[in-house]
Structure formats: structure tokens, C-alpha cells
Amino acid sequence: MVTTTSAPSRAASGKVSFAAAAEAHLDDVHAYLVYMTGDRNLAEELTAATFERALRIWRRFDPRRASAKTWLCQIARSSALDHFRSEDRRRRREGAYVATEPREAEERSLTEGLSPELEHALRGLSAADREVIALRVLLELDGPAVARLLGISSTACSTRLNRALQRLEEEMRDAVPA
Amino acid sequence: MPSLPDPAIDERYEKLAALVRASKPRASAELRERVLTLVPPEPGPRTARFHLGWRPSLVLVPAALVAIVAGVAIVGTRGVTGDADVVSQPTVSKQFENEDRDAAVPQQALPLEGARAGEADRSAPSAALPPSRTRAQNFRAELRVRVRDLTELSRATARAMRVARSLGGYVVLAQYEAPGGKEGDSVLVVRVPVQKVQTAILRFAELGTIVGQQIRIEDLQRTINRQTESIQALRRTVATFERELERTDLTAEERARLRQRLLRANDALRNGLHSRSATTQQAATARISLTLTTRTNVEPVVPEQPGYFERTVRDAASALSKVLAWALAVLIVAGPFLVLLAVGVALERSRRRRADERLLERA
Numbered sequence: 298m299v300t301t302t303s304a305p306s307r308a309a310s311g312k313v314s315f316a317a318a319a320e321a322h323l324d325d326v327h328a329y330l331v332y333m334t335g336d337r338n339l340a341e342e343l344t345a346a347t348f349e350r351a352l353r354i355w356r357r358f359d360p361r362r363a364s365a366k367t368w369l370c371q372i373a374r375s376s377a378l379d380h381f382r383s384e385d386r387r388r389r390r391e392g393a394y395v396a397t398e399p400r401e402a403e404e405r406s407l408t409e410g411l412s413p414e415l416e417h418a419l420r421g422l423s424a425a426d427r428e429v430i431a432l433r434v435l436l437e438l439d440g441p442a443v444a445r446l447l448g449i450s451s452t453a454c455s456t457r458l459n460r461a462l463q464r465l466e467e468e469m470r471d472a473v474p475a
Numbered sequence: 476m477p478s479l480p481d482p483a484i485d486e487r488y489e490k491l492a493a494l495v496r497a498s499k500p501r502a503s504a505e506l507r508e509r510v511l512t513l514v515p516p517e518p519g520p521r522t523a524r525f526h527l528g529w530r531p532s533l534v535l536v537p538a539a540l541v542a543i544v545a546g547v548a549i550v551g552t553r554g555v556t557g558d559a560d561v562v563s564q565p566t567v568s569k570q571f572e573n574e575d576r577d578a579a580v581p582q583q584a585l586p587l588e589g590a591r592a593g594e595a596d597r598s599a600p601s602a603a604l605p606p607s608r609t610r611a612q613n614f615r616a617e618l619r620v621r622v623r624d625l626t627e628l629s630r631a632t633a634r635a636m637r638v639a640r641s642l643g644g645y646v647v648l649a650q651y652e653a654p655g656g657k658e659g660d661s662v663l664v665v666r667v668p669v670q671k672v673q674t675a676i677l678r679f680a681e682l683g684t685i686v687g688q689q690i691r692i693e694d695l696q697r698t699i700n701r702q703t704e705s706i707q708a709l710r711r712t713v714a715t716f717e718r719e720l721e722r723t724d725l726t727a728e729e730r731a732r733l734r735q736r737l738l739r740a741n742d743a744l745r746n747g748l749h750s751r752s753a754t755t756q757q758a759a760t761a762r763i764s765l766t767l768t769t770r771t772n773v774e775p776v777v778p779e780q781p782g783y784f785e786r787t788v789r790d791a792a793s794a795l796s797k798v799l800a801w802a803l804a805v806l807i808v809a810g811p812f813l814v815l816l817a818v819g820v821a822l823e824r825s826r827r828r829r830a831d832e833r834l835l836e837r838a
Contacts, residue, residue, distance in 0.1 A: 316514040323510055327502040334838075341506045348510045381834045411498045424838035433484065434492045435499055448828050462488040469491070 315355045318365040319348055325366055325436050326373050332431035333377050333424055343380060347373040367442045370432065374446065381424070418468030426461035433458050544798055606669045610696040611758035614669055618679050619687030619766045625653050631682040631767050632661040638678045639665035644760065653769075661767040672761040679765050686768075695758045702751040709744040716740060 313321075326347055330340040351358075351372050358368050411419075419427060432443045433454075444454040484492060502510075606614050622628050629651070636646050644667030653659025667675045716737040720730065781789070 316511065319510055319514065323502045323507060324499070327506065328500040331500040333835075337500075340500075341503065344502065344506060345509050345513075348513055352513055352515075378831055378834065381838050385834060385837075412494070415494060415498060423836045425832060425835035428835060430495060434495050437496075459485055459488075462485065462491060465495075466488065466491055 313360075313365060315352055318369065319351075322366045322369050323348075326369050328435055329370055329428075329431045330373055330377060332419070332427040332435065333374070334380070335420060335424070335427065339380070343373065343376050347376045350376065363442065363445075366436065367438060367446060370436070370438070371446055374428075414469050418465050418471075421468040421471075422461065422464055425457070426464055429454070429457050429461050430465065434462075544795075544802075606672060606692070606761065610694060611699050611755065612669070613693040613695050613757055614672055614761035615691040615693075615764070616672070616676060616761065617687070617689040617691075617764045617766075618676065618685060619768065620679065620683040621686050621768055621770070622683040624769055625657070625659050627683070628653070628659050628661055628767055628769050632663065635663050635665070635679060635682060635765055635767070638675060639663075639667055639763075642667045642671040642675055644668060644671070644675070647762070658769045660770070663765045663767070665763050665765065666760040667763060669759060669761045672763070675761075675763055679763070682767065687766075695754055699751060699754050699758070702747060702754060706744065706747045706751060709740055709747055712740045713737065713744060 323344070327340060327344045330343045330347070331337060334340050334343065347369065351369055354372075358365065363371070422430075429443065429447070432438050432446065433440070438446075440451050440454055444451040447454060447457075449457070606612055620631070622631050632649070632651060636649065639646055644665050646663060646665050648662065648664035650662040651659070652661070665675070716733055719725070719733050720737065725733070
């Protein structure tokens with residue numbers, strides 16, 4: 298096992314090594330980014346970028362403030378938002394051409410093993426809805442942690458989750474072939 | 476089917492949540508390898524860096540602030556009592572603290588009341604406070620002396636005038652009033668050579684009971700230095716003009732203009748010399764205002780002699796109050812800006828969060 302901090306200091310702070318955290322939460326971060334972006338390839342790129350960034354600032358991670366999973370998701374969110382912002386700027390720059398450009402991501406499946414109904418339903422949701430579902434349902438983070446991560450209150454987080462699940466259910470119903 | 480771990484998730488969506496969890500995306504082997512190769516080899520214990528993080532700053536920053544305030548207080552305290560070596564009596568240290576400085580605070584005054592004539596050597600401290608021998612000073616003293624009756628008042632007035640003259644001084648003002656025939660006042664303003672001021676005060680104190688005393692010293696050395704520099708500069712200017720006028724290649728117009736300037740420079744030089752002479756003369760004599768009175772309603776008060784510790788505490792408190800006043804002033808001035816900054820930061824964060832939410836809604 299490789300570590301970036303010495304064993305005594307780790308033991309004192311209860312901090313796991315970066316390698317251990319990466320090993321344990323790679324799937325979580327990847328799944329979160331897949332849901333958030335709706336694009337497997339992009340999610341892989343952002344996952345790698347997230348871990349690169351996390352490695353650079355690993356010494357700032359404090360397990361008393363948040364779990365490694367929450368901390369990594371926070372960085373992943375920041376990476377995804379940076380990407381969305383730059384995409385938004387690019388689209389505005391390129392104007393009408395990009396508006397008519399077909400999005401490659403929409404042609405691919407989100408992930409293997411996903412039922413067509415669920416995939417269709419997820420695609421019908423906004424990134425914000427997919428995000429809260431990923432955090433609360435898929436990654437099973439608790440409400441307060443997700444609320445902190447999203448920068449909203451716990452109540453708003455709960456409301457947002459219920460609405461997202463409701464929409465997902467409606468989309469699922471619509472996706473069932475008559 | 477496993478139940479949802481958090482009761483905040485509505486039970487209606489249990490089935491849906493299970494479906495979502497069952498198809499959780501997994502990272503590909505390539506991604507896993509890519510991420511795990513990012514991890515650098517484990518550094519040995521020697522290479523582990525000692526990192527304190529930001530928390531120590533919570534202690535260090537206030538400690539530094541306290542140290543700065545304490546330092547300023549100590550410096551302030553030293554600024555008030557620092558030149559104790561030049562003070563012959565600790566009780567009146569304030570008057571003479573700037574004696575050998577450039578008189579950053581040119582005037583200091585300390586009222587001392589209640590010294591008795593019979594105890595002049597001990598309780599008339601001004602007598603033991605010599606004017607500076609190295610710096611020019613404007614030395615002023617005010618004495619209020621009580622005498623027994625009108626006869627004594629008349630005698631003491633005449634004696635005070637004689638004392639002033641015998642010391643090489645002169646009477647500037649003499650005013651004697653005894654309207655009711657029972658009680659009266661005599662006001663004398665004398666100027667004596669500054670070297671004799673101690674003797675004069677001692678002699679005046681012997682005329683009766685001192686009921687009030689105030690000494691004021693204003694440093695004039697800086698003024699004289701400034702005047703001297705100005706005079707030297709004017710002399711150089713005059714010399715330059717005179718040299719210029721000796722040239723033969725000047726036109727009549729240039730020569731006339733130079734003469735005008737030379738005249739003006741000479742006038743300024745004369746004025747400067749006159750001012751310096753007046754300042755020097757002012758420093759040569761001390762002004763003593765002596766009030767002799769028969770009135771008994773003014774009770775002599777034994778002067779308090781604060782100890783070293785008390786004076787230190789007082790000075791420290793004074794310096795600290797000045798620091799606090801400055802800090803308060805800075806806070807009052809900077810306060811609205813800090814509030815605006817905090818509001819701006821909060822608004823910016825709120826705007827950014829809303830923008831992110833909109834972005835995610837669109838994505």
C-alpha cells in the first residue's frame with residue numbers, strides 16, 4: 298500500500314492514505330459523475346481529473362469534517378461544474394452551430410446493466426435531479442452531508458430528492474411500452 | 476429487497492431506489508489503473524512533511540495581535556517615562572521627558588499644588604528641576620503663594636520684585652489689589668535668566684505658603700535649528716546673487732532683475748535673523764507668574780507622590796487607552812467597508828450557487 302503521509306501522523310488523525318481512499322471510492326465518484334454528466338466518457342475524464350486534484354490537495358483533507366467519500370464527491374462536483382461552465386461558454390461562443398450539433402453522449406448508454414426504461418428515465422431528468430439521486434440513493438450519503446455538499450439546507454435537500462424521485466418514477470412510467 | 480438506509484427517503488420510492496442501486500455504474504479497469512497510477516510512491520518517515528494546517532493560525536493570529544498591542548503599550552509606556560535619567564525627581568517626570576528630544580510634544584504642563592513654604596526644599600520640586608543646559612526652552616512657571624495678612628502681602632510683593640532684580644531679571648507686570656482692606660492679591664509677572672529660575676522659584680516659595688504651582692516647558696531648539704537652517708540657505712542665496720552680479724556679460728535687464736532678487740533675499744535674511752534672535756532671547760529668560768494672596772479659602776493640598784508601580788500602571792493604562800482608541804477609530808472607519816465586503820461575498824456566493832443550479836438544470 299502506498300501512502301503520502303507517515304503512519305504515526307495518519308494514526309493520530311484517523312486519516313486513511315490517498316491510495317486507500319482512491320481504491321475505496323473510485324466507483325462512487327465515477328458513478329456520481331456518470332449520473333451528473335450523463336456521459337460515460339466524460340465521467341471517466343472527470344473522475345481522473347477529480348483524483349488528480351484530490352491528490353494535490355490531499356493534505357487538506359480532514360476526516361473530522363467530512364468522510365473521504367463526501368470530500369471526493371465535493372471535488373468531483375467542482376470538476377463537473379467547471380466542465381459545465383466551460384461547455385456553456387463554448388456553446389454560447391459557437392452559437393447556432395452547436396445548438397444544432399447532435400450530442401454524442403446521448404447516443405451512448407449511461408452504463409452497462411441499466412434497463413432501457415431506467416436509462417430513458419434518467420436521461421429525462423436534469424443534471425441537478427440526477428445528482429441528488431446519485432448522492433442520496435446510489436452513494437447512500439446521509440441527508441446533512443449531501444445538503445452541505447450541495448450548499449442547501451437539509452429540508453431543501455430532502456424536497457429536492459423527493460421531487461427527483463417522483464420525476465424519475467414518472468419518466469419510468471412514460472418509458473414503459475404500451 | 477433491502478430497506479432504504481435513511482428515513483428521509485420516501486418509502487414510496489423504495490423499489491425505484493433499489494433499482495437504481497442495482498445498476499450502479501462501475502469504473503472501468505483502464506480508469507482504475509489510470510487513477511491508481513497517480514498515487515506517488517510512499518515517502519519515508521523522513522520525507523513526511525510537518526504540516527500544521529490552518530488551525531494553529533487561530534491561536535497564532537490572536538497571539539500575534541496581543542503581542543503587537545502589548546508591544547505598542549510598552550513602547551507607549553517607555554515613551555512617557557522613558558527618559559527618567561534626566562529627571563531629578565520622579566514626581567515631576569512629565570515636565571522634562573522631552574528635554575533632550577526634538578520636542579515631539581512641545582508643551583507639557585503639570586500642576587503641582589500644596590507645597591508648603593517651610594518645606595520648600597522637599598515639597599517644591601520645581602526648584603530641583605533644572606532647565607536644559609543643552610537645548611533652548613521656553614520655561615514658564617506659575618506660583619500661587621498665600622501670605623498671612625495685607626502687611627505681609629505688601630512686604631512679600633516688594634521682596635519678590637527685589638528678588639527678580641537681584642537675579643538679573645525684571646518685572647513685566649505688577650498688580651496689587653486689596654479692595655476690602657482685609658484681603659488682597661498681588662500679581663507679579665517677572666522674567667529671570669533661565670539659569671537662575673531654580674533660585675527664583677525657591678525664593679518666591681519662601682514668601683509664604685505655596686497653594687498652587689504649575690510649570691510649563693516648551694522646547695524651542697527645533698525652532699531655532701529651523702531658523703538657523705533657513706538663515707544659512709538665505710546666506711547662500713545672497714552670495715550666489717552677489718557672484719552673479721559681479722559678472723560683466725549681464726544685460727541691464729538681467730542685472731536689474733538680479734538686484735531685485737538680491738534685495739528680497741536680504742530682506743528675508745534680516746527677518747530670519749530677527750526671528751532667531753527673538754527666539755533665542757525668549758529662551759534666555761524664564762517667565763514666572765507669581766500670585767501672592769491673603770485669601771484663606773484655598774487650602775494647600777499635600778501633593779500625592781505616586782510610587783513607581785502606580786506611575787507605571789498609569790502610563791501603561793494611558794498608552795493602552797490610546798491604542799484602543801486608535802483601534803476603535805480604525806474599526807469605525809473600516810467597519811462599514813468590512814460589512815459591505817461581507818455582504819458582497821455572501822451575495823457573490825449566493826449568485827454563484829444559483830448560477831450552478833441553473834447550469835445543472837440546463838445540463
